[in-house]
Amino acid sequence: MSEPTLESLRAAGAQHCDPVRFRYLEVLAARLPGQPPAVQQVLAARLQAAVEDYARRAQSTPARQPPQALPGASPSPLALLNHALQARAQADADPALGEDADTPAELPSVRRFGEVWAKIAAEQQVDRAFTRGPENAGPLNPHRLMLRSLALMRTLSPDYLRHFVAQVDSLLWLEQASARPVRAPARSGRGARTKS
Numbered sequence: 001m002s003e004p005t006l007e008s009l010r011a012a013g014a015q016h017c018d019p020v021r022f023r024y025l026e027v028l029a030a031r032l033p034g035q036p037p038a039v040q041q042v043l044a045a046r047l048q049a050a051v052e053d054y055a056r057r058a059q060s061t062p063a064r065q066p067p068q069a070l071p072g073a074s075p076s077p078l079a080l081l082n083h084a085l086q087a088r089a090q091a092d093a094d095p096a097l098g099e100d101a102d103t104p105a106e107l108p109s110v111r112r113f114g115e116v117w118a119k120i121a122a123e124q125q126v127d128r129a130f131t132r133g134p135e136n137a138g139p140l141n142p143h144r145l146m147l148r149s150l151a152l153m154r155t156l157s158p159d160y161l162r163h164f165v166a167q168v169d170s171l172l173w174l175e176q177a178s179a180r181p182v183r184a185p186a187r188s189g190r191g192a193r194t195k196s
Contacts, residue, residue, distance in 0.1 A: 003048065004055035014058035025050055122162040125169075126150050 002008075006022075006029055009015060015022040025047065032043050075083075130147060137144040153161040 004051055006051060009051070009055060009058065012058075014055070017058040017061050018054070021054060025054060118166070119158065119162055122158075122165040123154075125165055126154060126161065 006025060009022070028043065028047050028050070032040055032047065035043060129150060133147045134141060134143055150161065153164060
């Protein structure tokens with residue numbers, strides 16, 4: 001009995017038995033010639049052993065037909081995943097598709113207005129930070145370094161700057177909300193007693 005090869009397996013239709021493994025064997029065979037001679041010997045032995053193992057498994061397992069050849073079969077999990085991802089992408093592109101009938105859909109003009117308003121507010125906050133910056137600060141002054149970072153963000157990625165300012169605003173609000181006001185100690189009507 002002759003040793004099996006990828007061509008003989010393909011001619012017998014065995015590539016459909018385990019398509020992923022067969023593709024791995026094809027890639028391994030294609031990369032083999034580009035390797036140094038010592039590596040080629042090792043990889044050739046591994047490839048031949050893998051092809052023989054594949055041929056044994058292909059003989060013991062009934063050959064599966066390619067997915068297109070099965071009429072009326074249920075779609076593969078990959079096809080279902082692709083369909084779900086496409087539906088989600090369409091829902092994200094058109095928010096009215098992904099929302100419940102009870103929830104009013106946000107108008108595109110309102111969404112655009114909110115985005116423009118957020119950009120304008122972020123720009124105004126950065127401008128205020130620049131006007132409040134120290135005039136004669138040294139090069140390693142933390143305030144000055146932060147202002148330089150904001151200026152770089154503004155030039156490189158205005159959208160990132162907008163998200164950054166929104167996060168800083170949220171953190172500042174949380175810090176202020178969690179800070180409890182310090183109460184003055186309660187004073188009694190009598191004067192303080194002194195020990196002698």
